[in-house]
Amino acid sequence: MKEQRQLIMLPGPTNVPNRTIRAMMKPMINHRGPEFQALYESIMENLKYVFQTRNEVFVLTSSGTGSIECAVGNVVNPGDKVVVPVFGFFSQRLKETVIRRGARVIEIPVEWGHSPTAEQIEQVLARESNVKAVAIVHNETSTGVTVRDLPKIGKITKENNVPLIVDAISILGGDKLPVDDWNIDICIAGSQKCLACPPGVVVVSVSDKIWEVIEKNDTRPYYFDLVRARESSAEKATPFTPALPIFYALDEGLKIIREEGLENRFERHATCARAFYSGFEALSLTSYPTRHVRSNTVVAINVPSEVNCDEVRKIMRERYKVIIGSGLGKLEKRTLRVGCMGIISAAEVTATINAFENTLADLNFPVNFGAGIQAARKTFHS
Numbered sequence: 001m002k003e004q005r006q007l008i009m010l011p012g013p014t015n016v017p018n019r020t021i022r023a024m025m026k027p028m029i030n031h032r033g034p035e036f037q038a039l040y041e042s043i044m045e046n047l048k049y050v051f052q053t054r055n056e057v058f059v060l061t062s063s064g065t066g067s068i069e070c071a072v073g074n075v076v077n078p079g080d081k082v083v084v085p086v087f088g089f090f091s092q093r094l095k096e097t098v099i100r101r102g103a104r105v106i107e108i109p110v111e112w113g114h115s116p117t118a119e120q121i122e123q124v125l126a127r128e129s130n131v132k133a134v135a136i137v138h139n140e141t142s143t144g145v146t147v148r149d150l151p152k153i154g155k156i157t158k159e160n161n162v163p164l165i166v167d168a169i170s171i172l173g174g175d176k177l178p179v180d181d182w183n184i185d186i187c188i189a190g191s192q193k194c195l196a197c198p199p200g201v202v203v204v205s206v207s208d209k210i211w212e213v214i215e216k217n218d219t220r221p222y223y224f225d226l227v228r229a230r231e232s233s234a235e236k237a238t239p240f241t242p243a244l245p246i247f248y249a250l251d252e253g254l255k256i257i258r259e260e261g262l263e264n265r266f267e268r269h270a271t272c273a274r275a276f277y278s279g280f281e282a283l284s285l286t287s288y289p290t291r292h293v294r295s296n297t298v299v300a301i302n303v304p305s306e307v308n309c310d311e312v313r314k315i316m317r318e319r320y321k322v323i324i325g326s327g328l329g330k331l332e333k334r335t336l337r338v339g340c341m342g343i344i345s346a347a348e349v350t351a352t353i354n355a356f357e358n359t360l361a362d363l364n365f366p367v368n369f370g371a372g373i374q375a376a377r378k379t380f381h382s
């Protein structure tokens, strides 16, 4: 394969710092030996910092979907009732995971591009009895929507004594998410998004109070059994063979986050997202989500019907070496998605907008050439 430098502006996987890549080039070690224990300890400490939690955290060898199966499988039993707001492709998948578990979904349908609200959750919990859990996607990667009501939702679920499961796969490490303060019982995220690591592991935080529910569940999954993970964790180990190179990478990635500091990191993501939105707006392209719920980590934009999304992505990739994401599900031909994650800075934002402007011009789309870059620049210099 020809090695080629490309800018990966997907909503995950994303660009990985060289330092993190280099960390993977270490020899394999015994995953039940002292070197792994030291690695495990270091990961746990920094992971708690990222989740802003005092509770237990875990790293599982899996893609993001496995962590959803883990969260649902440990908390929910067949026949249980689970509230799931559905407002995009990934929340639909979350709903399907709950259904596969044999549970009943109380769906809160929300128009794509909008966010579920605390009031909607409150109303459903007031109406329905014996709800086993509320499961929600915090950052809907398909629509670029962040649930800004999540802290209020956490208060409501706590008051109602209903566990809260949060899929934060595409946001943890890129925007505010203090899991203890927001009363989140299980929070999951992927390595390949805002943590700026390669794909291959997921991170999970588990609140103290949900252990009672998990321990009582006698149909927990085998591979993703959190009780077993906790037992191994006491020995600074994982129940099954960990993806060692990705653990090395995660350790380095978390150290980088700690060196930068969470607040600085969130501010950097927010500034870059603002620059993206204003850059695209200056090119007359609107954001798909409504303004007050648009994400700082995934930028989804509407594409005019005369522009072919596949062609845009192909030209950006082949001529300008910038890879952006397509729309998902019903938005496939109507939107484009750009990851604003991990190492994101003015350099990647302006390179992406520059490639985008050039591509539109190459396609003879009447574009106010240079307007996008200028608008983005202004954000960085304001």
Ligand SMILES: Cc1ncc(COP(=O)(O)O)c(C=O)c1O
Residues within 6 Å of the ligand: 011, 012, 063, 064, 065, 066, 090, 137, 139, 140, 141, 167, 168, 169, 170, 190
């Ligand atoms: C919000 C959300 N949930 C779940 C997933 C699925 O993760 P994976 O493809 O790593 O299994 C993704 C992936 O993009 C996501 O963004």
